[in-house]
Amino acid sequence: MAPTTRNAQPRRTRDLLLPHQSGNADAQPEADGKKPAPFARVWSPEDDVRILEGLAAHTAQHGTPPGRSQLRDALAGRALDKAEFTVTDIYEKVRRLKTRYLNQRSTGGVAPGGDEARKYQLSTVIWGKEIAPRLAQPKVAKKESSTSAISVLGTHVRRGFEEMQCLYPNLAAAVERIASGKNCDVMGAVLKRALQFIDDEEAAELDAKVKKQRVLEAKMRMNRTTVRNEVIGALIKSTD
Template identity: 45%
Template sequence: MARAKVPRRPRHQPPGGKKPAPPPSTRIFSPEDDITILEAIADYVAERDKVPRGSEIQVAIKGRSLTQAKYTDAQLYEKVRRLKAYLTPPADPAAAAEARKHELAIKIWGKEKEAPAPAKPKLAKKRRVEPRGFEEMRDLFPNLSATVEKIATTSDCGETYKAIFEFMDDEEAAVLEAKVKKLRIKHAKMMITRDALSKQVIDVLMKSVG
């Protein structure tokens, strides 16, 4: 008597004829979480003018509601690192979620992409070839000229200083003129205050005598 053949099950079909369950998803954060995280970091950058790093990321998203309640610090840091890829414009600009992520990524990391402006070369100050003459310098820079004259009267190199002053660059002289003028005004105010105080003391003394 021939033995009845037992039908073979499909190679990947489990007992009972049920299809195998799909492998569990490895995604930790939802697309909504992506936007929530980016918004939190963008707010952090706007408030503190710096991109959060390390444990600062936890501070940035504190109080935000995520669909994934359980995650490790490493998983969060890796998520933020991957979200930086949204600096690249989305393939489909019409996709609102992708466009929003790109917009937030620009707010967070956009400045890091900006190339620093090249430093302007410093130009050497040009010295005057011909002297102006001290009288002309006095007309142009009266406060500075008065200071130079005062220095000249108290120094053995006074005439040398005055001669150098006549060759001084106009821009440099203008800066010093402004500084000297400011100091002289401040000194004048102090003298007025001192005179007023002296007068007040004298008035009090006279009243005491009377």
């Protein structure tokens, strides 16, 4: 009979032991040379804003959002908290931001003020012209189809801000007021650039709305002045 050692264990008991409980050094986790996976930083809320700012600046400059291969260049110098990422990582992140914006727009937008409102404004600069998917329309004649496509796309020729002030003075003035607001340096520059690519039909509609609003505000000021003069006149008469 072969001699037994003090550390020997019955075969059945040894097979039931976990690797770190057995005396076999080859079964130790440290022996396989593997290290724990490094900590993967997630995208921070500040990263969301910085990413959207980069995309909005690119869109304002080039007229369209950056493509997949342009994302890294569009975000260069933005000092993201998640400093290391692949093209797939940032592409998926942008896709989720776009999906969230389209969902918010379909429900009427977000409440004004705060980070969510800022992200929504920046997203509008980037994807605001995109139309939500609709049911397929009946086919029409080729000539009518091409005409319809032209009317939908409109004119997207870049024009200087001075030219836009001449063509759509009320809209340009509204953009100027927004750009001169507090903490609107980046947003103001983005909006001024975006105005240079706006569709003519949409610009004319917005210009008319701004003009109508300004007329209403002028009437309200006149009414307040009239009431003020009446109050002053009545008080003066009462002292006679």
